[in-house]
Amino acid sequence: MPLSTAIRPADSERPSGPGAPDTRKARFWDRIARKYAADPIADMAGYEFTLQRVQGLLTPEQDVLEIGCGTGSTALRLAPFTGRLLATDVSSGMIAIAREKLAAQPLPQLSFAVADADAPMARPGEYDAVLAFNLLHLVTDLDRALALATQALRPGGLLISKTACIAEMNPLIPWLAIPLMRAVGKAPHVLCFDAETLKAAMVRQGLEIDAVERHGTQGKDIRVFIVARKPG
Numbered sequence: 001m002p003l004s005t006a007i008r009p010a011d012s013e014r015p016s017g018p019g020a021p022d023t024r025k026a027r028f029w030d031r032i033a034r035k036y037a038a039d040p041i042a043d044m045a046g047y048e049f050t051l052q053r054v055q056g057l058l059t060p061e062q063d064v065l066e067i068g069c070g071t072g073s074t075a076l077r078l079a080p081f082t083g084r085l086l087a088t089d090v091s092s093g094m095i096a097i098a099r100e101k102l103a104a105q106p107l108p109q110l111s112f113a114v115a116d117a118d119a120p121m122a123r124p125g126e127y128d129a130v131l132a133f134n135l136l137h138l139v140t141d142l143d144r145a146l147a148l149a150t151q152a153l154r155p156g157g158l159l160i161s162k163t164a165c166i167a168e169m170n171p172l173i174p175w176l177a178i179p180l181m182r183a184v185g186k187a188p189h190v191l192c193f194d195a196e197t198l199k200a201a202m203v204r205q206g207l208e209i210d211a212v213e214r215h216g217t218q219g220k221d222i223r224v225f226i227v228a229r230k231p232g
């Protein structure tokens with residue numbers, strides 16, 4: 001399917017057909033969705049710092065797309081500061097929990113949909129900001145996911161991301177621990193890159209890097225926060 005073909009979120013919830021989420025990819029996340037929702041955030045101070053930082057980049061006039069939103073906690077926190085916010089995830093289990101939370105805390109500007117960040121889900125130039133938190137190391141094809149996110153942005157729009165850079169961990173983790181855990185279904189597919197590689201991939205899509213930060217408050221932080229801008 002050409003990148004320019006727009007797939008609406010409602011379409012992406014069909015069980016098959018162009019743009020349908022890959023159910024094999026979602027299986028791991030569907031299985032752990034309830035546990036993921038129940039687990040406490042490991043570095044709450046770092047998370048709150050990121051939320052404040054992102055809030056400062058958003059305005060109520062903006063249309064925002066979140067990819068890989070999980071159970072929607074971040075979208076629920078950010079939606080009061082945005083215009084329309086569509087938060088998406090490949091896992092229908094994650095989105096079911098997000099919708100339960102939204103039903104308990106209705107926000108008219110926020111909606112959730114099942115959609116794969118490796119497939120088109122927006123019209124070209126539809127959004128002022130695309131958010132990707134703890135996602136870009138999990139997509140199948142980083143260049144394609146970044147191309148799709150960039151395509152979804154209006155000129156001047158922002159790709160705001162926070163991403164685990166697995167190549168910055170002890171090499172035993174990507175080369176031994178993760179493969180072993182994957183073999184027994186305890187870890188998802190992950191891409192192994194460092195922050196420089198991620199930045200270079202964004203620049204390849206024509207994005208300009210506005211900020212590169214680390215928000216962790218508990219020792220070495222492998223998660224890089226990047227604000228990248230589509231030239232306008």
Ligand SMILES: C[S@@+](CC[C@H](N)C(=O)[O-])C[C@H]1O[C@@H](n2cnc3c(N)ncnc32)[C@H](O)[C@@H]1O
Pocket residue numbers: 025026029030067068069070071074088089090091094115116117118132133134135138139140
């Ligand atoms: C580590 S969780 C992060 C969730 C949330 N963004 C957060 O920061 O808490 C990763 C999420 O990405 C989703 N995911 C993995 N691959 C994806 C893909 N190709 N497209 C969309 N979502 C994906 C998973 O279902 C999961 O909900």
